[in-house]
Every structure is written in structure tokens, then in C-alpha cells.
Amino acid sequence: NAGVTQTPKFQVLKTGQSMTLQCAQDMNHEYMSWYRQDPGMGLRLIHYSVGAGITDQGEVPNGYNVSRSTTEDFPLRLLSAAPSQTSVYFCASTLTGTGGSPLHFGNGTRLTVT
Amino acid sequence: AQSVTQPDIHITVSEGASLELRCNYSYGATPYLFWYVQSPGQGLQLLLKYFSGDTLVQGIKGFEAEFKRSQSSFNLRKPSVHWSDAAEYFCAVAPGNYGQNFVFGPGTRLSVLP
Numbered sequence: 109n110a111g112v113t114q115t116p117k118f119q120v121l122k123t124g125q126s127m128t129l130q131c132a133q134d135m136n137h138e139y140m141s142w143y144r145q146d147p148g149m150g151l152r153l154i155h156y157s158v159g160a161g162i163t164d165q166g167e168v169p170n171g172y173n174v175s176r177s178t179t180e181d182f183p184l185r186l187l188s189a190a191p192s193q194t195s196v197y198f199c200a201s202t203l204t205g206t207g208g209s210p211l212h213f214g215n216g217t218r219l220t221v222t
Numbered sequence: 223a224q225s226v227t228q229p230d231i232h233i234t235v236s237e238g239a240s241l242e243l244r245c246n247y248s249y250g251a252t253p254y255l256f257w258y259v260q261s262p263g264q265g266l267q268l269l270l271k272y273f274s275g276d277t278l279v280q281g282i283k284g285f286e287a288e289f290k291r292s293q294s295s296f297n298l299r300k301p302s303v304h305w306s307d308a309a310e311y312f313c314a315v316a317p318g319n320y321g322q323n324f325v326f327g328p329g330t331r332l333s334v335l336p
Contacts, residue, residue, distance in 0.1 A: 143326075200266075
């Protein structure tokens with residue numbers, strides 16, 4: 109059972125470039141989310157989805173887009189990369205409607221924008 | 223709004239010593255509470271969770287945590303630390319309603335001296 113799979117593991121972009129971070133889960137979780145992790149700031153929610161076709165903004169959504177066409181996949185798009193988006197990105201999923209279900213995390217994507 | 227504080231940014235203990243990591247939360251009702259551990263270059267792994275009932279919960283790797291409603295705290299403890307426990311530890315809360323938007327603390331980095 110693969111759980112939550114993120115690709116790529118590392119990425120270097122130049123300012124202004126665009127890219128998509130991939131996330132897939134095989135646990136049939138309705139809820140999926142993207143976090144960024146920066147030193148001393150913990151994890152901050154970028155976007156989340158409670159099911160296919162439904163997305164919403166989190167705490168720090170600017171500069172990022174998401175879509176949820178299937179239950180399994182939740183890609184994160186950087187439209188025009190900026191140095192402030194240098195971070196480690198985590199995708200996480202869980203069941204919805206079940207109070208207190210823990211988040212399951214992928215292993216992260218380390219992004220550097222130069 | 224919900225918030226989580228972890229007062230200690232970095233803690234160093236000797237192998238075999240006891241450990242307590244502090245976590246305080248702000249939330250209108252009793253939330254769902256979690257502790258996660260992150261080893262270098264890895265995603266976050268669930269250590270334990272509290273929903274209701276017994277205020278002392280046991281987790282993996284010999285960790286336990288105690289929920290104290292009067293202090294809005296959920297401190298993580300381990301009686302004897304092993305060198306492999308060196309990692310970053312995150313406390314998190316979730317309201318338990320539909321959507322499951324977790325809020326994470328800034329993390330506490332644990333170093334273990336041989």
C-alpha cells in the first residue's frame with residue numbers, strides 16, 4: 109500500500125517559471141491538502157479539497173492553484189515561481205466526516221526558486 | 223481562530239533521560255489533538271492522538287501524551303529517550319468537523335546526546 113505519493117522529490121526553478129507538484133493517494137481519502145513547511149513556522153495550509161471537484165483556499169494560497177478531478181490526485185501548480193516559494197511542500201490526506209481522522213503525509217517536495 | 227504553540231524551539235537531552243515536549247492550544251471547544259514526528263528528509267508520522275476519554279494516551283515508539291483541559295495543554299512525554307528519537311516534533315489540532323483543517327504548531331527540534 110503506497111499511501112501518499114509525491115513527485116518530484118527535489119526541484120529547482122528559476123523565477124517566473126511554472127511547474128506542477130504531483131500528489132496521489134490510494135487510500136480512497138476524500139480530503140486532500142497541501143502544506144508548505146518553512147523553518148520556525150510549522151506547516152501552513154495552502155489549499156485543500158474535500159472531494160473530487162471541490163477545492164478551497166487555506167492560509168497561504170497566493171501564487172498556487174489546485175484542481176481535484178479524481179479522488180486519487182491533487183496536483184499543486186505554481187503559476188509563476190518566486191523566491192518566496194522556496195520551501196518544502198507536503199501533500200496530506202485523510203477521511204472526512206470522521207472526526208479526528210489523522211492526516212497521512214507524503215515524503216515532501218523540496219523546491220528551490222532562484 | 224485556532225492556534226497551537228510549542229514554547230520550546232530546540233531541546234537537547236541525553237540518551238536515557240526523560241523527555242517532555244510542551245504543546246498549548248487555543249480552541250473554543252475540545253479539539254482533536256495529535257503529535258507527529260518528522261525525521262530529516264521525511265514526511266510526518268503520527269505518534270498519537272487524543273479524541274476523548276482517558277486523558278493519558280499511549281502512542282508508538284514508547285511515547286505518551288496527557289491532555290489537560292484546564293491548561294489547554296497536550297504535552298508529549300517519554301521516560302527514556304533513545305538516540306533514534308532525534309527529530310522534529312509537531313503538535314496539531316483539528317476541529318473534527320467536515321473538512322478536517324489541521325493547525326500545526328511551529329515544531330520542537332529534539333537533539334539527543336550520546
